[in-house]
């Protein structure tokens with residue numbers, strides 16, 4: 001009798017654990033979708049186009065960028081957790097508009113910065129900003 005009660009208690013605990021894990025996974029997925037929508041709304045950019053642009057414009061050669069294969073540059077700071085930063089390039093308040101302005105033309109903001117203008121367009125910089133706010 002006691003053994004059977006013990007087994008059903010164990011089964012109950014296991015079932016609760018499975019349900020709990022499923023909830024955690026679901027809320028993590030929901031959070032990612034939420035962050036993606038927020039990044040898109042803030043920047044007007046399409047993050048899906050960014051990995052290709054980050055490689056094409058040489059960003060990946062100077063920066064380590066999460067989720068971009070081969071982006072392991074160490075010339076500039078790693079471009080991770082950007083949505084938690086207070087400043088961009090150490091000089092601009094971290095807003096979507098300022099991040100885009102920095103990516104297009106860092107010297108307009110910070111004349112002595114080692115980061116060059118790459119010739120990227122403002123629309124492309126918006127795609128990258130959307131991506132960076134998601135990662």
Ligand code: HEC
Nearest residue numbers: 057058059062075076077087088089090103113114115118
């Ligand atoms: C030749 C190397 C080089 C290239 C190419 C380059 N960067 Fe940078 N980047 C830097 C350096 C160095 C800094 C730090 C500059 C500073 O603080 O003045 C920087 C800073 C930044 C910052 C601010 C990071 C922070 O922590 O505040 C962002 C965002 C950024 N780069 C994005 C890009 C993007 C996007 C591209 C491609 C379009 C790119 N960079 C291309 C060298 C580079």
